[in-house]
Amino acid sequence: MPMPLTGLAQTLSNSVASIQAAIVDTQNQLASGTKTLDPAQNGVVTRLSAQSTAWGVVSNNIATAQNVITVAQGALSSIASIVTQMKSLSTQSSSAGLTTSDKVSLNTTFANLALQVASLGTNASVNGNNLLANATGITVSTGISGNSSTASSTTGVAGVNIPSLATTLAALSITSGNISSGTTGITSIAPTLTTAGTTLAAEVDTVTFTAMAAGESITVGGLTFTANGALTNTQAASAFASLSAGATSGTLTSLGSYSGTFVSTFTSGANTAGAVSFTATAAAVAAAATLVSSGAYASKADYATQILTTALTTISTGQSTLSASATGLNAQSSNAQALKTGLSNTVAQIQNIDATAMQAKLQQLNNQQSIDYYLVSQMNTEAAAILSIFR
Structure with missing residues (x-):
């Protein structure tokens, strides 16, 4: 059964509106260079x-x-x-x-x-x-x-x-x-000979240290310590505390450098307020050994x-x-x-248009619009012919 003219008119009207909206949307996308995105894509x-x-x-x-x-x-x-x-x-x-x-x-x-x-x-x-x-x-x-x-x-x-x-x-x-001038880093050496009853005991030499300037060297029993910065008397004493016989360095390597070898006939005790006691071995006592100590300053240029x-x-x-x-x-x-x-490339892939494809789509929509307009004109001619029967 032929479609009533009113039904055809509605169909053509909807098609024309849809095509026109698609053409406008396509033209807008071509003008902006970006696609029309849905909320999720946005x-x-x-x-x-x-x-x-x-x-x-x-x-x-x-x-x-x-x-x-x-x-x-x-x-x-x-x-x-x-x-x-x-x-x-x-x-x-x-x-x-x-x-x-x-x-x-x-x-x-x-x-x-x-x-x-x-x-x-x-x-x-x-x-x-x-x-x-x-x-x-x-x-x-x-x-x-x-x-x-x-x-x-x-x-x-x-x-x-x-x-x-x-x-x-x-x-x-x-x-x-x-x-610098004045003190040498050592204020005194106090050797003492201890006895226990009538038996001769070890010799003990106590060395009292003073503050050191950077570049100053102190030698005790053949072991030399050179400060790399200003040291207090207690720090200077720590350089020679708790040494074993024949030691080549002490505990103060972070504040200076060592050279030489500590005499093999003495050991040293703890640092007590800037003073250290050096004790001779039995062999040293028998040989009447002595502990030699000295202090020296570097020249300004050195x-x-x-x-x-x-x-x-x-x-x-x-x-x-x-x-x-x-x-x-x-x-x-x-x-x-x-x-x-x-x-940036990912965003571009999502939102940027393919201009060539969009131009082809626009041409297709324009062709469809032309067809719809032709059909509308034909429908109007047919409607006019039908109406003339009733005149």
Whole structure:
């Protein structure tokens, strides 16, 4: 049975409206370059876009930190060169062929170089961040907080305490003379011979120590201890406490260095308020052995050379640390960029249109619209013919 005209009219009307809506939607997608997404797709795009943006910020943070490291590395390289020059001057000043006037002249240059170290450390700043201001360094955001794929959201970059180093270097001198005078590190040696009834017992020599300056050496019974910093009298005594016969070092290796060998005929006791008792063995008593002790100071130039050698080690360690941090941050930057790109590509796949496919679809819809319009015109002609019968 033929479809009534009213039913056909409704069908064609719905088709025309649907095609027109599809054409408008397709044209809008072509104009914006993005698809029309459902609520679930919109949520995914929003979440992934936010993560992509966050990784972009991380990448920028790392780039800024790399700039700070680069500036610090340049300054530290210059400081290393200056300290090397200072060490050469201190070594030259140790020469016996130089006059006092020569050493004063060298010391002037030496002091000026020390001032440059402080200046370089202060000026190695980028936007208030200075890796040469202290050993604490800086903290860099290298991950997205709360992201389970990131082990840590921050990375520390250790610094170098150039202000402290500069203060130490500024206090050095390479003029004639020793770094200190007066006491020798040992105030007294009190040998005593104990007896038990009529039997001769071991000899006990008590050595009382005083404070030591960096570079000062003390020798007791053939074992020499050289301090690498200022020590109290108690610390100096600890360097020789509890020694066994023939010992080549004591317990104070972190505060100085040892050389020589402790006499094989004595042992030492505990440190008691800066004094240590050395007890001879029976063989030593029989041979009437004696404990020889002495203290000595380094010259100013020799002491400066020692401190500058330590400073160069500190600088070298700092350079290695900064280089390692830069390498690590490069890897994290590559990771952040890869994550940002991957997330951006995923978002693009979800929301970006295929322009060629959309143009083909639009052409198809336009063709369908033309057909619908033709059918509507034919239906109107048929309806007019039917109505003419009743006129």
